[in-house]
Amino acid sequence: MYRILQLLNSAEVAECRRIAANTQFIDGRATNPHNKAKNNQQLHDPAASQASAQIMLKAFGQSEEFREFAFPDKIAPPLLTKYQPGQYYGAHADAAFINLGSHIIRSDLSCTIFLNDPESYEGGALLIRLGDGALSFKLRPGEAVIYPSDTFHQVEKVTSGERLVAITFIQSRIPDPFRRNLLFDLNEVAALEGLNMRPENFARLQLVQSNLLRYWGDKP
Template sequence: MYRILQLLTPEEVEECRKIAAAAPFVHGRITNPHNTAKDNEQLHEQQAYQKSSQLLMQAFGRSPEFAEFAFPTLIAPPLITRYKPGMKYGAHADAAFIQLPGQTIRSDLSCTIFLNEPESYEGGALHIRLGDGEMRFKLKPGEAVVYPSDTFHEVEPVTKGERLVAITFIQSQVPDPFRRNLLFDLNEVAALEGLKMDPQNFSRLQLVQQNLLRYWAEKP
């Protein structure tokens, strides 16, 4: 299951673009030399990375939709990434573990946050294989798609303009996608219908939610 989130305000999108415009980038394969599928550029300046990742982390932190869907325990600091004409990211599944200074994150979910107008570049859609089908995403600035890390996905070649995004990986409290998706459905029903329900039934629904979480979530 995937989810599209409205994550950033227009001001935050602007701030990310400004940071990207002023900072140096390196080829993505520098951090991942054996990944031949990867052909993009990533932000390469400590201060710019810190500033942009902090802003993006805050945006995840205030999104109830994200929390209800992902049950995040760890989020890799999002990295601004760009694709110039000819660049792409071939079909791949993400590495199971992402090594960061001081911690390792298991990638249960991956996320792309779109930062520039879809009309400003050609190509560059993100394709995600979900079951036997494929979904194609080219979202508006500030929107993000969160999807399972264990499924093939690719970025089609950019043929014109520039694709600017931020990418991150999320470790979930509920690693099993079947269970996580059930909990998400319960969260949605509680959020959408809770106030309309008989309060006693709402309490029972909350009891089921909390007890399943208690039973299924990884212990901290």
């Protein structure tokens, strides 16, 4: 399942853009030297990477919708990435395990956070393959799309302007997508209808939620 979140407010978007505008980017193949599909640029400077990642990690931490959808266990520091005219990312699947230096996370969910106005660049949609079709995302600044890491996806070639995004990967406490989606539906029902339910029935719903998390969730 896919989800679009309003993740960053305009001040946070502006700060990420400011960091991007004042820092050099390097060839994206630096972290994937053998990946011929990858043709983009990513932030490298440690201080700038840390400052921008901090803004976005804090926003993830404050998003209830994100927690209810992703059941996040670990989140890779979001990395500012840009695509200038002629750049793209061909169809690929994300690596199952991502080495963050101090530890390794499993990518259950992948996420692109959009930072530039979609009208300011041409091309550059994120296409997520779904059977013979594809879903296309080109979102407003501050919006993020979260999608299963086991899907083929690609970024269309940018033909004018600049596509600035941040990329991250999430290890979920519920690695099985079928179970995660069921728990998300239960979370939604509890959030939307819980207060309309008779209290004893709401308590039973919460019991089911907690017990499924207990049985299915990765241990912290």
